[in-house]
Amino acid sequence: xxxxxxxxxxxxxxxxxxxxxxxxxxQIADGIEADIAEGRLNPGDxxxxxxxxxxxxxxxxxxxxxAIGVLVSRGLLRATQGRGTFVEAEPLAYPIGPRTxxxxxxxxxxxxxxxxxxxxxxxPADMILAAALGLTPGASMLExxxxxxxxxxPLSTATVRVPLPRFAGFxxxxxxxxxxTKAFQSCGLADYTRASTRISARPSGPxxxxxxxxxxxxxxxxxxxxxxxxxxxPVQATRSLFSAxxxxxxxxx
Amino acid sequence: xxxxxxxxxxxxxxxxxxxxxxxxxxQIADGIEADIAEGRLNPGDxxxxxxxxxxxxxxxxxxxxxAIGVLVSRGLLRATQGRGTFVEAEPLAYPIGPRTxxxxxxxxxxxxxxxxxxxxxxxPADMILAAALGLTPGASMLExxxxxxxxxxPLSTATVRVPLPRFAGFxxxxxxxxxxTKAFQSCGLADYTRASTRISARPSGPxxxxxxxxxxxxxxxxxxxxxxxxxxxPVQATRSLFSAxxxxxxxxx
DNA sequence: GCCTATTTGTTCGTATGTATC
DNA sequence: CGATACATACGAACAAATAGG
Numbered sequence: 001x002x003x004x005x006x007x008x009x010x011x012x013x014x015x016x017x018x019x020x021x022x023x024x025x026x027q028i029a030d031g032i033e034a035d036i037a038e039g040r041l042n043p044g045d046x047x048x049x050x051x052x053x054x055x056x057x058x059x060x061x062x063x064x065x066x067a068i069g070v071l072v073s074r075g076l077l078r079a080t081q082g083r084g085t086f087v088e089a090e091p092l093a094y095p096i097g098p099r100t101x102x103x104x105x106x107x108x109x110x111x112x113x114x115x116x117x118x119x120x121x122x123x124p125a126d127m128i129l130a131a132a133l134g135l136t137p138g139a140s141m142l143e144x145x146x147x148x149x150x151x152x153x154p155l156s157t158a159t160v161r162v163p164l165p166r167f168a169g170f171x172x173x174x175x176x177x178x179x180x181t182k183a184f185q186s187c188g189l190a191d192y193t194r195a196s197t198r199i200s201a202r203p204s205g206p207x208x209x210x211x212x213x214x215x216x217x218x219x220x221x222x223x224x225x226x227x228x229x230x231x232x233x234p235v236q237a238t239r240s241l242f243s244a245x246x247x248x249x250x251x252x253x
Numbered sequence: 254x255x256x257x258x259x260x261x262x263x264x265x266x267x268x269x270x271x272x273x274x275x276x277x278x279x280q281i282a283d284g285i286e287a288d289i290a291e292g293r294l295n296p297g298d299x300x301x302x303x304x305x306x307x308x309x310x311x312x313x314x315x316x317x318x319x320a321i322g323v324l325v326s327r328g329l330l331r332a333t334q335g336r337g338t339f340v341e342a343e344p345l346a347y348p349i350g351p352r353t354x355x356x357x358x359x360x361x362x363x364x365x366x367x368x369x370x371x372x373x374x375x376x377p378a379d380m381i382l383a384a385a386l387g388l389t390p391g392a393s394m395l396e397x398x399x400x401x402x403x404x405x406x407p408l409s410t411a412t413v414r415v416p417l418p419r420f421a422g423f424x425x426x427x428x429x430x431x432x433x434t435k436a437f438q439s440c441g442l443a444d445y446t447r448a449s450t451r452i453s454a455r456p457s458g459p460x461x462x463x464x465x466x467x468x469x470x471x472x473x474x475x476x477x478x479x480x481x482x483x484x485x486x487p488v489q490a491t492r493s494l495f496s497a498x499x500x501x502x503x504x505x506x
Numbered sequence: 507g508c509c510t511a512t513t514t515g516t517t518c519g520t521a522t523g524t525a526t527c
Numbered sequence: 528c529g530a531t532a533c534a535t536a537c538g539a540a541c542a543a544a545t546a547g548g
Contacts, residue, residue: 060537081514082544197504201454201472201497244454251450
């Protein structure tokens with residue numbers, strides 16, 4: 001891996017003020033945040049190693065770690081053991097509307113969209129799901145778990161359920177195209193719209209954290225939606241988990 | 254202190270299975286969750302004291318505490334030292350649409366809505382806010398911090414900003430009515446609609462946790478919205494913080 | 507596969523100022 | 528005033544992950 005050229009905004013020694021009552025770690029955190037806000041550090045850039053920052057600010061490495069820690073916990077930085085600490089991308093504004101398509105949103109933001117099928121299996125519909133999709137409980141459904149990325153960074157993971165006699169082979173089509181829209185087209189469904197959307201939030205579990213390349217416990221936005229075809233027939237029940245650090249939802253009115 | 258009548262769903266001894274490889278605390282947690290899901294424990298009910306549960310399941314009280322701990326952290330239960338552990342209310346389905354009114358949503362769910370003014374002050378508009386509201390930077394605004402409750406339980410806290418020459422006395426009107434809608438009416442604005450909505454999520458800070466009667470670190474849904482009058486003129490910029498444990502957002506299409 | 511350098515992650519211990527009772 | 532708790536900061540060492548040769 002060719003490391004990105006570490007853009008160092010200012011190599012001069014910027015000693016912290018030890019008399020103004022502001023904790024050293026906070027001054028350092030504010031300094032790094034200002035570097036990001038004012039473009040001296042850009043998304044994807046590597047922050048100088050902790051040891052270098054400690055020297056530059058004239059403090060112990062622990063103090064730098066604390067500053068970096070609060071910025072990581074606020075989602076501005078991402079630290080990876082052995083690699084370094086990097087500036088996170090701005091949260092992507094993700095429209096929630098009747099016709100939102102992941103790939104359109106991401107490419108519209110000038111980023112490269114990709115979708116990966118993690119696994120697919122046949123499951124019986126439980127009572128809640130059957131009611132939502134207008135099926136009889138126990139009816140056979142296809143369940144796909146997918147991960148969606150922008151420029152390689154996972155933004156969301158989704159559990160998609162489609163009724164089975166109608167959409168046989170959906171998993172194969174999704175796997176080859178990486179797009180829900182195209183998989184539906186391959187199954188003969190040209191268009192679909194979102195009928196209902198519910199939004200909640202909770203911390204990520206270990207499995208979800210792994211799929212999204214997050215630390216467990218980071219916050220997820222949970223979006224439950226039902227999509228219907230042109231005739232109003234439900235064709236898809238989806239639970240999408242978005243990293244709250246990486247997207248911001250925009251409601252279209 | 255008058256404790257609610259402790260509704261005990263099933264006093265029979267339900268010993269945990271110690272051979273199936275599922276941890277005892279998880280079996281107990283699943284059992285309590287099933288009691289809630291299947292109506293044997295209802296919102297507001299007191300869960301049996303830890304000691305009683307420990308006896309019933311044939312485990313140590315520590316094991317019960319772990320089970321309760323995970324349910325508390327998932328927002329299904331609320332434990333208060335000295336009082337007991339209680340079942341939390343179902344998350345309230347809160348519609349996000351062009352004409353959402355807090356009081357209508359809450360009373361429509363059969364609960365009693367109330368709004369409290371925490372503080373109000375005059376502030377100059379910063380650049381971002383001025384752009385959003387169509388003002389010149391530095392223009393005077395009224396900033397209100399409010400808390401909104403359903404049946405006495407805080408659901409959200411909001412920071413409301415209105416342009417000042419136009420809505421002088423807004424804070425007084427809000428304080429006496431407890432309703433944003435009525436305060437606008439008292440200022441001569443009969444109607445307004447939501448122009449833009451952005452949703453994100455983050456952990457609560459200490460101040461917000463206090464206002465919402467939450468533990469710091471619990472998850473908040475952050476909703477930034479701009480409201481406009483009938484002429485399309487922006488009249489209000491609001492940041493609402495909802496407890497993710499107590500509401501679920503429903504997007505109206 | 508192995509070795510090494512780099513970098514973050516973790517855990518000891520120590521010291522100091524500040525707020526609270 | 529002393530006692531205590533807490534946040535802050537420094538020092539040293541080692542563990543663990545990654546990248547490159």
